[in-house]
Amino acid sequence: PRAGPTVLVTGGCGFIGSQFVRLLRRERPAWQVVNLDLMTYAAHLHNLEEVWAGQESRSDDSGAGDALPADGPLQRLDYGKAVSGADPGHVLVRGDVADAALVDRLFTTYRLRYVVHFAAESHVDRSILDPAPFVETNVRGTQVLLEAARRHGVERFVQVSTDEVYGDLEGLPAADEQAPLRPSSPYSASKAAGDLMALAYVRTYGLPAIVTRSSNNYGPHQFPEKLLPLMIWKALRKEPLPVYGDGLQVRDWLWVEDNCRAILAVLERGRPGEVYNIAAGNERSNLEVVGRVCDLVAERTGREPAAVRALVTHVQDRPGHDRRYAMTAAKVQRECGWAPRVSLEEGLARTVDWYLARSRWVERVVSGEWRRYWEAVYERG
Numbered sequence: 001p002r003a004g005p006t007v008l009v010t011g012g013c014g015f016i017g018s019q020f021v022r023l024l025r026r027e028r029p030a031w032q033v034v035n036l037d038l039m040t041y042a043a044h045l046h047n048l049e050e051v052w053a054g055q056e057s058r059s060d061d062s063g064a065g066d067a068l069p070a071d072g073p074l075q076r077l078d079y080g081k082a083v084s085g086a087d088p089g090h091v092l093v094r095g096d097v098a099d100a101a102l103v104d105r106l107f108t109t110y111r112l113r114y115v116v117h118f119a120a121e122s123h124v125d126r127s128i129l130d131p132a133p134f135v136e137t138n139v140r141g142t143q144v145l146l147e148a149a150r151r152h153g154v155e156r157f158v159q160v161s162t163d164e165v166y167g168d169l170e171g172l173p174a175a176d177e178q179a180p181l182r183p184s185s186p187y188s189a190s191k192a193a194g195d196l197m198a199l200a201y202v203r204t205y206g207l208p209a210i211v212t213r214s215s216n217n218y219g220p221h222q223f224p225e226k227l228l229p230l231m232i233w234k235a236l237r238k239e240p241l242p243v244y245g246d247g248l249q250v251r252d253w254l255w256v257e258d259n260c261r262a263i264l265a266v267l268e269r270g271r272p273g274e275v276y277n278i279a280a281g282n283e284r285s286n287l288e289v290v291g292r293v294c295d296l297v298a299e300r301t302g303r304e305p306a307a308v309r310a311l312v313t314h315v316q317d318r319p320g321h322d323r324r325y326a327m328t329a330a331k332v333q334r335e336c337g338w339a340p341r342v343s344l345e346e347g348l349a350r351t352v353d354w355y356l357a358r359s360r361w362v363e364r365v366v367s368g369e370w371r372r373y374w375e376a377v378y379e380r381g
């Protein structure tokens with residue numbers, strides 16, 4: 001047995017969860033990580049390449065990612081069976097957080113001390129096409145985990161949530177942790193419900209749960225349906241860059257590893273029953289960020305910035321699209337000693353370089369199932 005605590009990380013093969021697993025393996029090497037992930041379309045083998053293959057973290061510009069498979073063997077893992085790669089500190093179980101029997105078995109087998117709950121249906125556009133899986137995973141799945149944690153006992157349960165639960169803040173002050181919840185989409189409504197269930201378990205059963213609400217994450221390993229990877233890929237192919245509506249929707253951009261460091265700080269130093277907003281004060285419109293990405297792609301590929309920017313095409317806006325998200329994050333800074341490390345400028349450059357080095361891989365990922373989905377969303381109406 002390992003000396004350190006065992007932590008259940010749900011959704012540890014997704015964009016943010018995999019970054020959190022890598023951070024833990026690097027900075028808390030004595031901890032045992034049990035990663036429960038259903039391996040939906042959003043989970044990818046490459047997300048855990050270092051942990052799985054036991055390699056040192058590759059430099060972002062090595063181009064090595066082009067050798068990665070589009071769909072890895074992880075997607076074909078036996079359901080419910082624990083498997084490990086080269087790193088014995090990380091165990092992966094393909095399974096559903098809403099599967100109470102499986103979750104119960106994990107608590108019994110691993111004597112879990114902490115739970116960090118990332119697993120979710122996470123994409124707003126998908127929630128507009130079909131809200132049902134969002135309720136199943138984000139609401140019922142969260143309740144199943146909370147219930148197991150209550151019955152078995154844990155030292156901390158971190159519910160990972162989003163600024164989207166505060167709703168559209170255009171013309172309003174940035175939300176602190178007391179701001180009302182006014183979710184707009186089926187996605188954000190399901191996340192708000194999960195948050196409230198966690199807080200109800202604190203009050204009713206004394207479960208030491210904490211909620212983190214972070215702003216818009218960006219960085220390497222994000223599935224190519226999300227704004228930045230999509231724009232980089234399209235810009236590279238000289239295809240139109242589809243920007244919703246006028247593109248003036250404001251998001252607060254957060255480097256994904258800064259978010260993970262904040263979540264770890266909350267796990268170790270946060271107070272049970274509290275909510276912590278996590279944001280870095282980078283409010284920008286989508287159009288501004290896409291413009292900056294165009295300039296970076298132009299710079300890296302020797303094209304004219306104006307020519308790349310000219311690819312921006314305004315498409316029909318998302319139904320109910322929120323105009324602005326904004327939060328204050330003084331509490332996590334004060335109570336948990338966290339501060340962001342990577343500026344937006346540096347983070348955008350690193351993100352563009354990461355995807356440029358993996359363009360052929362992106363190409364393969366975005367074929368098939370995903371392409372059909374894409375057509376349903378963007379060719380609607």
Ligand code: NAD
Pocket residue numbers: 010011012013014015016017036037038039040041042043044095096097098117118119120121122123137141160161162163191213214215216217218223
């Ligand atoms: P993601 O879609 O990249 O990853 C989600 C992961 O959860 C995938 O690996 C998927 O296979 C897994 N999963 C989905 N349903 C599951 C189920 N029923 N059981 C087990 N695993 C399941 O999402 P992400 O962007 O990494 O987001 C992670 C968390 O952070 C989510 O809870 C999301 O709401 C929250 N969040 C995301 C952002 C953002 O900008 N991406 C911002 C704030 C909060």
